[in-house]
Amino acid sequence: MTKATFNLHPHHHVGQVDPRIFGGFLEHMGRAVYEGIYEPTSAHADEFGCRTDVLAALDELDFTVMRYPGGNFVSNYHWRDGVGPVENRPTRRELAWGTIEPNSFGTNEFLSLCDRTGWSPMFAVNLGTGSAEEAADWVEYTNGQLATDITKQRELDQSSNTSKVPLWCLGNEMDGPWQIGHMSASEYGTKARQAAHMMKLVDPSIELVVSGTSLPDNSTYLNWDREALEAVGGFADYLSTHRYLDNYSGDTAAFLTSGAAIDQQIAEIDSVCRYVAGKRRSSKRPFIAFDEWNVWYRTRNRDGMWADGNFPAHLVEEVYDLQDALVCAQFLMSFIRNADVVKIANIAQIVNVIAPVLTDGDRLLRQTIFEALAMFVNRREGRALHLGYEGSTLGSPDFGDVAMVDGAAILSDNGELHVYAVNRSVDGTVDLEINLSGAHLHVVSSEILHHPTPSTQNTWENPHAVQRSAFETSDDAAPLVQLPPHSFFAATFKAT
Ligand code: AHR
Numbered sequence: 001m002t003k004a005t006f007n008l009h010p011h012h013h014v015g016q017v018d019p020r021i022f023g024g025f026l027e028h029m030g031r032a033v034y035e036g037i038y039e040p041t042s043a044h045a046d047e048f049g050c051r052t053d054v055l056a057a058l059d060e061l062d063f064t065v066m067r068y069p070g071g072n073f074v075s076n077y078h079w080r081d082g083v084g085p086v087e088n089r090p091t092r093r094e095l096a097w098g099t100i101e102p103n104s105f106g107t108n109e110f111l112s113l114c115d116r117t118g119w120s121p122m123f124a125v126n127l128g129t130g131s132a133e134e135a136a137d138w139v140e141y142t143n144g145q146l147a148t149d150i151t152k153q154r155e156l157d158q159s160s161n162t163s164k165v166p167l168w169c170l171g172n173e174m175d176g177p178w179q180i181g182h183m184s185a186s187e188y189g190t191k192a193r194q195a196a197h198m199m200k201l202v203d204p205s206i207e208l209v210v211s212g213t214s215l216p217d218n219s220t221y222l223n224w225d226r227e228a229l230e231a232v233g234g235f236a237d238y239l240s241t242h243r244y245l246d247n248y249s250g251d252t253a254a255f256l257t258s259g260a261a262i263d264q265q266i267a268e269i270d271s272v273c274r275y276v277a278g279k280r281r282s283s284k285r286p287f288i289a290f291d292e293w294n295v296w297y298r299t300r301n302r303d304g305m306w307a308d309g310n311f312p313a314h315l316v317e318e319v320y321d322l323q324d325a326l327v328c329a330q331f332l333m334s335f336i337r338n339a340d341v342v343k344i345a346n347i348a349q350i351v352n353v354i355a356p357v358l359t360d361g362d363r364l365l366r367q368t369i370f371e372a373l374a375m376f377v378n379r380r381e382g383r384a385l386h387l388g389y390e391g392s393t394l395g396s397p398d399f400g401d402v403a404m405v406d407g408a409a410i411l412s413d414n415g416e417l418h419v420y421a422v423n424r425s426v427d428g429t430v431d432l433e434i435n436l437s438g439a440h441l442h443v444v445s446s447e448i449l450h451h452p453t454p455s456t457q458n459t460w461e462n463p464h465a466v467q468r469s470a471f472e473t474s475d476d477a478a479p480l481v482q483l484p485p486h487s488f489f490a491a492t493f494k495a496t
Contacts, residue, residue: 002392002425002428002429003432004390004391004430005389005390005433005434005435006405006421006435007387008387008388008417008436009437013386014337014339014340017383019064021332021342022061022380023067024347025066025071025292026351027069027072027074029070029073029316030352032349034102034105034311036351036352036353037054038105039051048116049109053359057364057370061374063119065120065167067124067291068121068123071292071348072180073097075174082106082109083154086103089103089104089106091103096180097315099312099313107141108158108159111162114163122169123165123167124169125138125199127192127211128174128180131195132191135168135170135195135199136195136198136201139165139206142154142165143202143206144202167209168206168208168209169289170196170210170232171211174192175188179214185227188231189227189228189230196232196235208232208236210286211228212225212240215243222268226275229273229286233280237287238286238288238289238344239288240291242290242293242348243292244295244348245261245294245295245327245331252454252486255323255327256323256327256424257394257402260402261398262330263338266290269288273287288338288344289343289346291346294331295327296316296354298318299317300316314352316354317352319457320356321456322368322451322454324369325371325372326488329420330406332420333407333420336380336409337384337408356373357370367458368449371467371468372449384409384410385409387409391430392430394424394425404430405422406421407419411436416444418490419434419489420488423489424486426454426486430482430483431480432483433479434478434481436493438477441495442495443492444494445470446470446490446491447468447489448489449467449468449487450484
């Protein structure tokens, strides 16, 4: 039996965990909006045409911020198409995902949904085919207080007053050649600065996210981020970064260590943020918005694009297995460990498109990654603690030796300790000791996500194959939990 210890101390903390790291992302793509969130003809539709079954499942995940409306989609989206009487809205050709956009769901439908769900809206503006002025007008439409034609239009369009939009992304993945309106970092920097300037003139309270490198494999990685941040200067509150991990090689052992990539990416992006702030002699540094993350590789071929004209297309409907769920848990643990620099993170996406929830007609399926995400709910308030790891390591093809047990811990103000741990080994059980500087730890709740076969998926035929379950853990001065191979453990203790 292998042993590992998490050495924690209540005073050795990294920073307050920003609730916004538990965000989601809803894009007009495939069946995410149409047939996912919004389906007026569904047996589950509410008075707003939204699917109550989908919203109830998402409610279990308690998302904080919700990024909208794209993604690649936004770079050819004009927000005015999606407001006003539905019958007057245009149906447009949508080039990013090769479909049509009927615009029956738009700004006000989304904002009213946010009011009902409690999601805080995070909008991305179109810096592909859109202009700085169009972006500023959107801020005025959602947040403006002065009586202008634009805000009067909002009052006509909204059935009730909705929340304002506090957070805005300056475009999406503008470094990627696939992006509509793709440009160089210096061209982007100029356009983003112009948009940021106008947007903050309209509403100085908004926060802005600069579009950073979308893929660390891109040749412009880090240079793009530096140039864009330098150009946007003091308007930049956050720098966006994205990552989709994959298991193309089918090597479970290697895949289970790939969460190390996230720590590395955060460290590299953070160094650019600090460098740019230092060079500006500025005490205001941009923080990280990890505003797209997930596992995605089985459906990256974009099958369904330009398909048969059916709307909406079944696009990138990845079916996840247990290994993917364990990697998703590693993403969130990494964000927690880096609480001092990662302030926002959005799983991409929330329904049907690379998502924890799938629909099929009136049926709904909770995927394996849903189970992992649910284990963070009610266990996420407080300060992230430094985690001193002692124990076995595993060799990773890309990251050298990594801890066999990947972990994170949060201490809440009322003395509750939340602990997460992924046993990354494919065949080794581990005895994990949790030591909060000798404090007595009384178990409040304790769960595990495990299945003997890591490639097991939840399917329509077997929807509950991989499920979290209660896990017995003893009260102790340093409780010892026995983690089976390839498993995810989450627990809350009361420390005395
Ligand atoms: O989330 C799916 C797509 O992945 C987004 O539209 C894009 O930003 C990223 O490449």
